[in-house]
Amino acid sequence: MFELVPHIINGLTLGLLFALIALGFTLIVGVMEVINLAHGAMFALGAYFAMTTIGGGWFGGTEFGQWWLTLPIGTRYAIGVIVGPLMAAGAGMILELCLRPTYGKAPLYGLLLTFGAALVIEEIIRLSWGTGEQSLPVPQAINGAFFMGGLIFSKYKFFAAGFAIIAIFGVWAFLEKTPYGAIIKAGAHDSEMVRALGYDLSKLRLLVFGFGAALAGLAGTVMAPIWGLRPHIGIDVIIPAFLIIVVGGVGSFWGAVIAAVLVGLSVGITGAYAPAWSMLSMYLLLIAIVGFRARGLLGRKSALEN
Amino acid sequence: MPMITLSDIPARGGSPFTPAMGVFLLALSTAPFSLPAVGLYQYLGIEVAIWLIVALGFNLLFGYIGLHSFGHGAYLGIGAYAFGLFQQEIAVSLWGGLLAAISAATIAGGIVAAFISHRRGIYYALMTIAFGQIFWFCAIKLHGVTGGEDGLLGIPRPDFVLGPIRFSLADNTSLYWFSAVLLALVAIGLWRLVNAPFGRVLQAIRQNETRARFVGYDVWRIKWLTFTLSAAFAGLAGGLFSMAQESAYPDVMSLHQSGLIVMMILVGGGLVSFWGPVLGVILYFVARDVIGGITETWLLWFGLMFVIMVMSRPEGIAGLIHVARTRLGHAPAGRSAPKPTEV
Amino acid sequence: MALFEAQNLRKRFGARVVLENISLSIEDGTVHGIMGPNGAGKTTCFHVLTGHHAPDAGRITFAGRDITGKKPHQIARMGISRSFQIMNLFDDTVVIENVILALPEFRSSGLNPIRDVFGNTALIDRALAVLDQVGLAHRAWEKAAALPYGERRALEIAVALAPEPRIVFLDEPTSGLGTDATRALADLIRDLRNRYTICLIEHDMRFLFDLADRISVIHWGQVIDENTPANLRANKWVARSALGEVA
Numbered sequence: 001m002f003e004l005v006p007h008i009i010n011g012l013t014l015g016l017l018f019a020l021i022a023l024g025f026t027l028i029v030g031v032m033e034v035i036n037l038a039h040g041a042m043f044a045l046g047a048y049f050a051m052t053t054i055g056g057g058w059f060g061g062t063e064f065g066q067w068w069l070t071l072p073i074g075t076r077y078a079i080g081v082i083v084g085p086l087m088a089a090g091a092g093m094i095l096e097l098c099l100r101p102t103y104g105k106a107p108l109y110g111l112l113l114t115f116g117a118a119l120v121i122e123e124i125i126r127l128s129w130g131t132g133e134q135s136l137p138v139p140q141a142i143n144g145a146f147f148m149g150g151l152i153f154s155k156y157k158f159f160a161a162g163f164a165i166i167a168i169f170g171v172w173a174f175l176e177k178t179p180y181g182a183i184i185k186a187g188a189h190d191s192e193m194v195r196a197l198g199y200d201l202s203k204l205r206l207l208v209f210g211f212g213a214a215l216a217g218l219a220g221t222v223m224a225p226i227w228g229l230r231p232h233i234g235i236d237v238i239i240p241a242f243l244i245i246v247v248g249g250v251g252s253f254w255g256a257v258i259a260a261v262l263v264g265l266s267v268g269i270t271g272a273y274a275p276a277w278s279m280l281s282m283y284l285l286l287i288a289i290v291g292f293r294a295r296g297l298l299g300r301k302s303a304l305e306n
Numbered sequence: 307m308p309m310i311t312l313s314d315i316p317a318r319g320g321s322p323f324t325p326a327m328g329v330f331l332l333a334l335s336t337a338p339f340s341l342p343a344v345g346l347y348q349y350l351g352i353e354v355a356i357w358l359i360v361a362l363g364f365n366l367l368f369g370y371i372g373l374h375s376f377g378h379g380a381y382l383g384i385g386a387y388a389f390g391l392f393q394q395e396i397a398v399s400l401w402g403g404l405l406a407a408i409s410a411a412t413i414a415g416g417i418v419a420a421f422i423s424h425r426r427g428i429y430y431a432l433m434t435i436a437f438g439q440i441f442w443f444c445a446i447k448l449h450g451v452t453g454g455e456d457g458l459l460g461i462p463r464p465d466f467v468l469g470p471i472r473f474s475l476a477d478n479t480s481l482y483w484f485s486a487v488l489l490a491l492v493a494i495g496l497w498r499l500v501n502a503p504f505g506r507v508l509q510a511i512r513q514n515e516t517r518a519r520f521v522g523y524d525v526w527r528i529k530w531l532t533f534t535l536s537a538a539f540a541g542l543a544g545g546l547f548s549m550a551q552e553s554a555y556p557d558v559m560s561l562h563q564s565g566l567i568v569m570m571i572l573v574g575g576g577l578v579s580f581w582g583p584v585l586g587v588i589l590y591f592v593a594r595d596v597i598g599g600i601t602e603t604w605l606l607w608f609g610l611m612f613v614i615m616v617m618s619r620p621e622g623i624a625g626l627i628h629v630a631r632t633r634l635g636h637a638p639a640g641r642s643a644p645k646p647t648e649v
Numbered sequence: 650m651a652l653f654e655a656q657n658l659r660k661r662f663g664a665r666v667v668l669e670n671i672s673l674s675i676e677d678g679t680v681h682g683i684m685g686p687n688g689a690g691k692t693t694c695f696h697v698l699t700g701h702h703a704p705d706a707g708r709i710t711f712a713g714r715d716i717t718g719k720k721p722h723q724i725a726r727m728g729i730s731r732s733f734q735i736m737n738l739f740d741d742t743v744v745i746e747n748v749i750l751a752l753p754e755f756r757s758s759g760l761n762p763i764r765d766v767f768g769n770t771a772l773i774d775r776a777l778a779v780l781d782q783v784g785l786a787h788r789a790w791e792k793a794a795a796l797p798y799g800e801r802r803a804l805e806i807a808v809a810l811a812p813e814p815r816i817v818f819l820d821e822p823t824s825g826l827g828t829d830a831t832r833a834l835a836d837l838i839r840d841l842r843n844r845y846t847i848c849l850i851e852h853d854m855r856f857l858f859d860l861a862d863r864i865s866v867i868h869w870g871q872v873i874d875e876n877t878p879a880n881l882r883a884n885k886w887v888a889r890s891a892l893g894e895v896a
Binding site: 035098101102105107108109111112113115116117119120122123124127232235238239242276277279280283284286287290291 | 431
Binding site: 503506507509510513514516517518519520521522523524525 | 699701720721722725726730731733737738739740741742746750751753755756758808811812
């Protein structure tokens with residue numbers, strides 16, 4: 001039984017990072033009533049930009065580039081973790097602007113547009129960074145393994161889990177304690193009302209998309225050393241994100257977090273028995289739940305039910 | 307100008323003798339001569355024919371009944387693998403292989419459809435993605451059966467045998483003619499189907515499922531049937547595909563490839579016209595082979611064009627043609643059925 | 650025996666019980682009204698009676714057959730037809746095709762992959778006759794979405810009449826109509842009552858009391874009274890809980 005512990009840790013870590021992705025996703029769905037199929041692409045962009053930042057890739061052979069590489073990796077990593085999500089946020093905001101012509105039309109068009117955007121972004125990644133597997137360098141302090149109770153644990157996974165917990169609470173604090181957060185929450189419930197109260201709906205949408213994309217990008221940055229960095233990692237993220245908000249309910253903060261941890265755990269534990277098939281467990285879970293008409297643990301009926 | 311739909315382009319009744327069909331059949335029959343003339347190659351004709359079969363069948367689901375599947379590449383792949391496995395494990399036979407391809411894809415499609423036909427909209431779409439990913443995943447992981455990422459290699463091209471007639475399909479021109487005949491039959495058959503009561507019912511379901519139910523249609527069954535049928539066409543195309551490539555790979559089952567099918571349909575105008583998918587497939591291959599000859603980034607441009615079309619003119623090329631013809635006074639606008647001659 | 654009977658229907662959605670105990674009985678050839686304040690459960694009642702939702706408990710019989718829990722398309726084929734308060738039309742399709750789709754002769758060939766639809770003059774004539782009944786024959790070849798509101802209402806009813814049903818359920822047919830259109834609708838229903846049994850939900854009291862033979866009053870998910878309009882006028886309870894004026 002004890003041998004399951006590393007897998008449970010894996011699953012928890014995965015789940016917490018999934019929670020970040022799902023939170024961004026559910027905010028966007030809640031406010032916009034758009035399923036953002038490009039959310040995974042934001043995840044990927046965050047990771048790739050972070051990697052390039054850490055490696056100084058943009059400034060290549062220049063003096064600045066040389067100086068950059070002399071900085072300790074811890075510093076570069078910290079900056080990368082900020083730059084990655086920021087770039088993802090920017091992409092998210094551009095996507096929102098592109099979505100504007102589709103508002104008011106059938107939901108199909110928003111879906112098609114975000115889907116197209118996902119493939120376009122993946123293609124851009126492929127062309128800019130290549131199709132091969134890349135890796136995101138991390139500081140030595142959080143890299144490597146340590147032993148406990150006769151089992152090997154990965155330092156990085158603990159770091160990632162801890163980071164995710166802090167980030168989740170950060171998001172919670174933002175939503176609960178700040179005025180911006182309050183507006184976003186209100187918008188997630190009733191965007192008409194928010195407009196009636198005098199807030200600029202288009203700025204709100206832009207903000208939410210940017211924020212949601214940043215969360216995805218942050219998750220991507222932290223997850224890259226665990227999952228690897230390939231152009232199509234974005235696609236691997238969409239189904240879990242959707243599964244989580246279906247299980248946890250659209251627009252529900254804790255629903256998303258709890259569901260994410262559950263999904264992560266199921267993937268982690270499946271990994272103990274059939275590692276090659278662990279990702280498949282998510283698809284099967286989605287089919288089981290959506291195939292049998294569930295509305296989730298904590299959710300309300302939404303525009304998804306078309 | 308308000309958006310037009312499939313119900314707008316005038317229905318001409320079921321006769322396949324229309325100008326568009328004539329042009330299409332003409333293009334099909336002259337392709338082996340016209341393609342080399344513009345510097346392209348025979349094999350392209352086969353590819354285009356295969357994807358046209360997929361696209362026309364897919365549009366029954368996507369355009370006519372309005373159910374959006376983003377995982378249809380899976381059925382193409384299943385058909386391809388089934389054909390290959392039949393040749394390798396059972397017998398080298400054209401008809402046997404194609405039958406295996408169609409059956410396998412139909413069964414897979416039928417199973418998936420049973421899970422999803424009570425839904426529509428976004429849940430439906432995401433379920434199709436999930437199933438597509440499962441099939442793709444299985445293709446990659448089941449090394450013993452499918453050859454995994456390396457694919458199923460060495461699939462033979464069986465001879466065409468019908469009674470006393472026998473000829474080889476080994477060279478690309480013969481295989482092209484075979485594919486073209488199949489495509490012509492598919493196109494004519496589908497044309498009849500969508501202009502028959504079945505096609506009108508599909509469109510009714512797209513517009514209002516509830517109302518369709520309440521006037522007595524078993525909507526679930528019709529949705530199931532349409533999905534399964536479109537999978538069957540993809541399976542047929544898959545069989546041809548594995549013959550053409552003489553191998554079968556998982557990548558055609560990926561979300562990427564399934565997405566390309568959707569893009570072709572939309573860009574061509576499958577949402578507003580029977581021939582939309584044809585235009586879309588042709589455009590895709592033009593992008594791939596003509597633009598692709600100039601730059602590596604052709605897929606990016608195709609994707610960007612798709613995104614821009616969704617933003618500005620989701621009716622696609624067929625829609626643009628219709629708008630142009632209406633403005634020039636050629637086509638009747640706004641009627642979806644011809645008036646009978648007696649009042 | 651009544652043509653259509655519902656006994657002790659119960660329906661809840663999640664924690665909310667919308668229908669507590671609904672029983673009603675509709676005689677062949679009559680117009681039966683259903684009235685009650687907003688939120689009383691009238692539309693849910695309709696949804697349950699016409700098969701849109703299955704009841705949690707209770708029985709529904711039609712012409713002696715138990716139809717409880719049957720699916721909408723099965724119920725439609727048995728001769729029960731309905732219109733919707735929020736209109737459900739095939740908006741992108743022309744008016745006459747909206748009706749044709751509802752004709753049983755067309756529907757039974759619905760999966761037919763070969764026959765030609767619009768060349769069939771018999772179908773077209775039948776559809777035009779139905780449209781004539783509601784006064785829409787002159788609009789036959791226009792798109793349903795292009796029709797003004799009142800005519801869309803009329804089309805909604807035409808689609809319900811097309812399959813020659815034995816009983817027609819009309820859900821607030823005067824919704825959104827002005828006085829003239831309402832009067833025209835009342836005339837139409839008076840015409841129809843000779844050929845069909847009609848059950849209708851209405852807020853417009855005058856309209857309902859003029860047309861109905863019997864009315865069920867629903868409040869809090871129960872039928873609190875069922876009687877002729879004349880007797881109901883005298884019931885103070887009903888007068889207090891119902892909406893609108895009782896003339």
